[in-house]
Amino acid sequence: MVASEYQLEAHPVIPKGKPFLLVVLDGWGENKEDEFNAIYKAECPTIKSLKEGAPRRWRTIKAHGTAVGLPSDADMGNSEVGHNAMGAGKIIQQGASLVDNALEDGSMFTGAGWNFAKESWANGGTLHFIGLLSDGGVHSRTDQLFALMYGASDHGCKRIRVHVLTDGRDVPDGSSIKYVGQLEKECENLRSHGCDAKIASGGGRMYVTMDRYEADWNIVERGWRAHVLGDAPNKFESALDALTKLKEENPKLNDQFYPPFVVVEKDGSPVGTIEDGDVVVNINFRADRVIQISKAFEYENFDAFDRVRWPKVKYLGMMQYDGDLKLPSNYLIAPPLIEGTSGQYLCANGVRTFACSETQKFGHVTFFWNGNRSGKISDELEVYHEIPSDNIQFNEAPHMKAAEIAKAAREALLSGKFDYVRVNFANGDMVGHTGDLEATKRACEAVDQGVKVLIDAVEQMGGIYLITADHGNCDDMAQRKKTGEPLRDETGKVAPLTSHTLAPV
Numbered sequence: 305m306v307a308s309e310y311q312l313e314a315h316p317v318i319p320k321g322k323p324f325l326l327v328v329l330d331g332w333g334e335n336k337e338d339e340f341n342a343i344y345k346a347e348c349p350t351i352k353s354l355k356e357g358a359p360r361r362w363r364t365i366k367a368h369g370t371a372v373g374l375p376s377d378a379d380m381g382n383s384e385v386g387h388n389a390m391g392a393g394k395i396i397q398q399g400a401s402l403v404d405n406a407l408e409d410g411s412m413f414t415g416a417g418w419n420f421a422k423e424s425w426a427n428g429g430t431l432h433f434i435g436l437l438s439d440g441g442v443h444s445r446t447d448q449l450f451a452l453m454y455g456a457s458d459h460g461c462k463r464i465r466v467h468v469l470t471d472g473r474d475v476p477d478g479s480s481i482k483y484v485g486q487l488e489k490e491c492e493n494l495r496s497h498g499c500d501a502k503i504a505s506g507g508g509r510m511y512v513t514m515d516r517y518e519a520d521w522n523i524v525e526r527g528w529r530a531h532v533l534g535d536a537p538n539k540f541e542s543a544l545d546a547l548t549k550l551k552e553e554n555p556k557l558n559d560q561f562y563p564p565f566v567v568v569e570k571d572g573s574p575v576g577t578i579e580d581g582d583v584v585v586n587i588n589f590r591a592d593r594v595i596q597i598s599k600a601f602e603y604e605n606f607d608a609f610d611r612v613r614w615p616k617v618k619y620l621g622m623m624q625y626d627g628d629l630k631l632p633s634n635y636l637i638a639p640p641l642i643e644g645t646s647g648q649y650l651c652a653n654g655v656r657t658f659a660c661s662e663t664q665k666f667g668h669v670t671f672f673w674n675g676n677r678s679g680k681i682s683d684e685l686e687v688y689h690e691i692p693s694d695n696i697q698f699n700e701a702p703h704m705k706a707a708e709i710a711k712a713a714r715e716a717l718l719s720g721k722f723d724y725v726r727v728n729f730a731n732g733d734m735v736g737h738t739g740d741l742e743a744t745k746r747a748c749e750a751v752d753q754g755v756k757v758l759i760d761a762v763e764q765m766g767g768i769y770l771i772t773a774d775h776g777n778c779d780d781m782a783q784r785k786k787t788g789e790p791l792r793d794e795t796g797k798v799a800p801l802t803s804h805t806l807a808p809v
């Protein structure tokens with residue numbers, strides 16, 4: 305019996321019994337056609353023919369800023385907000401906005417989460433912050449971290465340690481020095497007000513701590529050893545030292561990939577390991593890349609790697625990262641509750657769904673698509689098919705698993721067992737994030753070939769399809785001056801853009 309609020313009338317035009325294919329081209333924006341637009345420079349005959357062959361059925365829509373529930377139109381779109389919005393068919397006030405509101409109206413410092421954390425430092429525990437250190441606004445923002453640090457000091461906290469993950473993915477490569485410098489200044493200021501604040505450890509976000517979808521637990525283990533145990537191959541007396549010296553040793557090092565480091569006193573002892581009685585706050589408001597570290601802190605039974613010791617700490621997320629797992633159980637700001645998602649409607653009306661992507665985007669077409677819910681909405685009506693991603697630098701193999709995704713989804717379409725097939729091709733975004741223009745062109749071509757396979761299959765079945773994207777990325781691979789001209793370094797080389805864009809899709 306269909307729950308009444310989810311009852312769907314038969315569609316006036318679209319016939320039942322014909323499959324519907326939805327394809328998300330991750331990171332595929334509609335942007336100025338110049339030499340740094342990898343889509344434009346690649347051979348994408350299929351997408352091109354769709355755009356030019358049926359102009360009445362092609363349009364752009366906004367995928368950034370307030371149109372997808374982000375604080376301002378300066379905020380680039382991202383997979384979380386894009387898949388949330390598309391999956392639910394509505395605009396949801398996203399994590400970044402909810403944190404900003406709570407900081408503005410003060411409810412951040414009166415909530416259950418804050419009071420739960422406060423008990424620890426009131427009893428002499430250290431307050432640790434872990435998270436992405438940048439103002440990219442995709443996973444976190446530095447101004448929110450600073451506000452929490454000052455808030456803690458104002459609420460009697462006497463010892464703060466910060467464990468920083470450098471970015472270079474949502475913000476320009478090389479900018480980590482600037483963010484660490486800002487943080488050091490705030491720590492100095494807090495110390496002058498009697499709160500012993502210091503940076504204690506860190507590493508690059510793609511190599512330390514911020515793995516997602518269990519693509520590579522080693523990333524999380526490196527972070528655990530540095531943040532909790534104070535154990536890392538690199539020890540320095542300051543985080544700034546760490547970044548500058550590690551970069552001198554390896555000039556090609558990208559902010560995303562700094563090795564783990566620990567800040568130590570002159571005698572070599574770590575300045576801030578995580579001990580019983582401490583409290584740990586994860587400052588990321590976005591879930592996917594902090595689910596695994598949250599499990600490591602929260603779960604007594606944990607076997608993804610050897611933790612060596614499991615400190616009895618209070619662990620809080622900025623948000624609750626998984627509403628079904630209730631992970632973490634404690635958090636500062638309640639997550640956006642997304643009800644009435646398309647999956648709930650379609651399952652309530654017996655629509656059989658096949659969702660597929662490779663690991664790097666698997667949670668996007670399931671967890672984020674279903675309104676931040678892990679697991680299936682209906683076991684009997686849904687199949688979620690994950691194709692393992694390689695653990696490589698994706699510009700080394702830009703075709704990634706596009707062909708395998710296309711093959712699996714084609715089989716699902718031709719099988720007649722599914723009414724609705726949903727896929728995400730990761731290439732445009734994951735290779736776009738490497739900043740490698742040539743590889744990103746190859747990535748776009750692999751996606752185009754995958755789309756061709758799928759629209760042939762859905763046409764063979766007499767079905768219909770929608771091709772869309774969640775935000776821009778590979779549509780612009782160059783950092784720009786205000787004039788729109790590419791930014792060049794002293795040798796005239798264009799500064800690559802690794803982040804998303806503000807382009808419509």
Ligand SMILES: O=C(O)[C@H](O)COP(=O)(O)O
Nearest residue numbers: 382383384442473474733
């Ligand atoms: O997490 C990442 O890889 C980037 O910060 C955002 O990329 P996505 O929103 O496309 O996943």
Ligand SMILES: [Mn+2]
Nearest residue numbers: 330331383774
């Ligand atoms: Mn994306």
Ligand SMILES: [Mn+2]
Nearest residue numbers: 331733737777
């Ligand atoms: Mn991305």
